[in-house]
Amino acid sequence: MISSDFFSTPELTQRLDLLRHLIENSELLPVVRGAAGVGKSAIVAQLRKQAPESWQVCLVDATPLTQPDVVISTICRCFGIAQEEQWSKALSKHFQMLRAQGVTPVILVDDAHELPHSAIIT
Incomplete structure (x- = not known):
């Protein structure tokens, strides 16, 4: 649309x-x-x-075939973070830094109901 x-x-x-x-x-x-x-x-x-300028928005378009690694790589790419083994810690640290700067990290998942269970858990 x-x-x-x-x-x-x-x-x-x-x-x-x-x-x-x-x-x-x-x-x-x-x-x-x-x-x-x-x-x-x-x-x-x-x-x-x-979205206000204080938001950093990442959009994930979900499908039934979207695997967890695709979701993670999309989010990492949106926030400019290298996808590594410790991606969870890296994202958490990055989000804390953004919040300290007055920026709200926002992840929007369109059609989240289509994600496989494994992707939702991740």
Whole structure:
């Protein structure tokens, strides 16, 4: 969907505001659920489009064939980190550094429900 085709309503604006608030102020992992074709991907696109400059956003497009190493390499690439054996520690350290600089690291997973169980666990 082309983001300029996004049709906003007060309810959608309220949901986007809530998602932004949760991303900024919560340790929760917000999940947007809904039937196929209701606009979940459009909401992800709007979140990216309207992201404040204080966010560093990484988008992962999930499919049923997306393996854990692909998810990790995508996230590492988004944040400019070399994928290494200690990728978890490297990402954690990088995220702490970003937060200390006032930057919020944001990982958006479009179609996360399609990820294999192993990728979700990772």
